Amino acid sequence: MVMARHWYSSSPVVDGHPLLDERGFWPAYLADLADGFAPEAFGSDAGDADAMLDTLHDRSAWPMFTVPLAGGFAIVVHFNSGEEFTTTDYFLTHPDWSQDLVLASDDQDRIGPGLCWPELAALLEAPPDAAGVTGSHARLLLLLPVLGDAAIPEEAVTAVVEALVAQGAPEASEALARRLLQGHPVWGVEDWWFDEDEQSWLCxxxxxxxxxxxxxxxxxxxxxxxxxxxxPR
Known part of the structure; x- marks a missing residue:
């Protein structure tokens, strides 16, 4: 069961943002989505990726990342190593809310996908003066596990390739980008549609x-x- 976010306050949560610049972060973080691709596809090596996996799965230090959004919203990414296996929870938060929304979680409850491509594309630019993960390339890659959209446009492939290359991957990263856009193996890709009455995407x-x-x-x-x-703006 997904742990409510307020319980994380009594857990060994640590700031994960410095890890974004570490060698091996992206092949470790996206390992579940990049099945069949070696760390070298990300411009890293196996040693760095393995070391980062150990860091992300450290029972004594659970990394947390904050993706700030417009209007005071944020998507908070929590690693949870309190059980036998490490899981990752993605919360949509706002300071005025009494309860956060779970967008995705790869724990035994299998919650996801939580975003379609038009929504993710709308979140790539950080609001002015925001704190947290503000670079568009890092924001895209960090939120890719939440995505699960069966109707991915070519512009999404281009955006992921650009993000990968910006983070050190080789220029020829289209195959990896397409694999990453096939969705998290726990929930895959699904059909989405926009409900005009509700003004919301549904899955x-x-x-x-x-x-x-x-x-x-x-x-x-x-x-x-x-x-x-x-x-999208």
């Missing part, structure tokens, strides 16, 4: 939290702000 996936409009329990003003945050 067909059995395990997706997006079968209902995102934030449908929120007050109208907060719901509108969330919709604006996830709308």
């Amino acid at each position: 067909e996936g059995d395990h997706s939290p997006r079968k209902v409009p995102l934030g449908d329990h929120l007050p109208p003003q907060q719901r509108a702000a969330l919709e604006a945050c996830l709308t």
Whole structure:
């Protein structure tokens, strides 16, 4: 079961942001999505990737990353090594909310996918003066595990290739990019459609939290702000 985010306050959570610049981070972080690709495909090597996996799965230090969004929203990525296996939880948060929304989790509950491509594309640029993960390339790669969209456009492939190359991968990274866009192996890709009445993307996936409009329990003003945050500009 996904651990509620407030319980993380009593867990050994550490700031994961410095890890983003470490050699081996991306092949370790995206290992589940990049099955069949060696760390060298990311411009890294096996030793660095293995060392980073050990860091990400350290029971005494659970990395956390914050992707700031417009309107005070954020997606918080928590590694959880409190059980037999390390899992990763992705929360959509806002300081005014009493309870965060779970976008995805690869624990035994299998929650996902949590974003379609138009939404992820809308989140790539950080708001001005934001703190956390602000670079568009790192934001894209960090949120890729939440994505699971059966209708990926070619522009998505181009964007992922550019992000990979910016993080040290070889120029010829199209095959890796296409593999990463095939979705997390826990939930894969699903069909999405935009509900005009609800003004929200909805997902067909059995395990997706997006079968209902995102934030449908929120007050109208907060719901509108969330919709604006996830709308391509």
